[in-house]
Amino acid sequence: MPSSNFQSVLAADVGGTHARLGWVELPFDPSQAPRLLNHKRYRCADFNGLEFILQRFLADCHGSADAIAIACAGLRVGDRVISPNLPWALDLTALQTVSGELPLSISNDFEALARASRWLPSNARTLLCGKECGPGESRPILVLGPGTGLGAAIRVRVSAHHEHVIATEAGHAGYAPADQDEVALLAHLQGIHGHVATEALLSGPGLLRIYGAVCAMQQQAPKAHSPEAVSALAASGDDDCAMRAVRMFWDALGNVVGNLVLQTGCFGGVILAGGVLPNIDFGRAQSDFATRITAKGSMQPAMENVPIYQIEHGELAIVGAAMAFANRQ
Incomplete structure (x- = not known):
């Protein structure tokens, strides 16, 4: 060129x-x-x-x-x-x-x-759940990723070669629990931190916080002191608290993804990125991740069609x- x-x-x-x-x-x-x-x-x-x-x-x-x-x-x-x-x-x-x-x-x-x-390219993304979208998809798409924090942005197609992109600070919105275990988790963390942002859980440091809270609530001494150590313990199957923390992470992520799709109108799909998910991918199948995305009452039929992709x-x-x-x- x-x-x-x-x-x-x-x-x-x-x-x-x-x-x-x-x-x-x-x-x-x-x-x-x-x-x-x-x-x-x-x-x-x-x-x-x-x-x-x-x-x-x-x-x-x-x-x-x-x-x-x-x-x-x-x-x-x-x-x-x-x-x-x-x-x-x-x-x-x-x-x-x-x-x-x-x-x-x-x-x-x-x-x-x-x-x-x-x-x-389409071969650089993995469909986790939902239905594959076509190349001409024009509805908004959400890009979301747990890393050191939780990043999020919305991409809206305007023409074949132009989009509007809206940056958000969705990760700093307050975390909303979806079951009694998460209510207990939120109460525990509020007692320590006050405001509990969504990224306080859905991030690398957040995985460690979930693990620490689970250990505290089960009166167990934590064996891991970094996100990497938590994921390694969970992968080994040698620590029930670590395995539960990984499952709770995926469950919470599914709930947040579903909520954000409804709040932003991103029915064109969700692209999950960030450095955390590849390290805990083994835990997704044992979680309610996909169910949490679609369990949105009367909106469930629409949510079941939303493609959820993961990329590195x-x-x-x-x-x-x-x-x-x-x-x-």
Whole structure:
């Protein structure tokens, strides 16, 4: 492709745990897919701020940028980004210094993932439940993912090569229990934290919270002290509390997915991403995940048709960050 047909964008997908950066060739023609070139992943906690990660990437992967595009977990309010899941505050002034005279775009990480999901091939997603949708699906689609927090965005198709994407902070809405076990779980966590956001349960740290609460309610000493250890214990079958925590996670996720579909009108489908689900996928079959999605009273017939997909999004949101920049031009 001739260089005049695309822009070179230094793009970053910044989550609570990792920052993924890469060079993206962004075509001016929206019918052409962006192309991700060199990319690297860095642990956010190893740096004192995003500006230092950008500088490190530029040293590791040389290139010439036409713009810098950052997709970050959190909500931008004026010159401030509210992002409680990052290990440091996002310093927009410092980022402007790094970008210099280059255009600088800031978007939500799940907005970016939702934008880039249009280029996801059908064989890169797994249908968990519901009915497969066709390539011409025009109803809104929800992109949701438990990671360090719980990200969510809505993608609305406008034409063959254009969508509106709405970033949300659904993960910070209050958690709503669906059975007596979850009522007890919520009461336990409210006694400790007060407000219990949905992402306080549906995230990596949330899995650990569920496990700790189950252990406390069953008067058992916890054997695991990280989300990874909880999932490993549950997979081994050697810890009843860990297995119950994983089942409760999937049950709660199903309830939240179903509620969000109804609240947002995303009957075109749901794409589940994030780093947590691949580690606990073994527990879904033993849970009521699919039943919780569809058990919505008179809406059950409609909910049974909603396709629920799972993906491993990898570097997809890096491309989405560049797409968000293009959308803001």
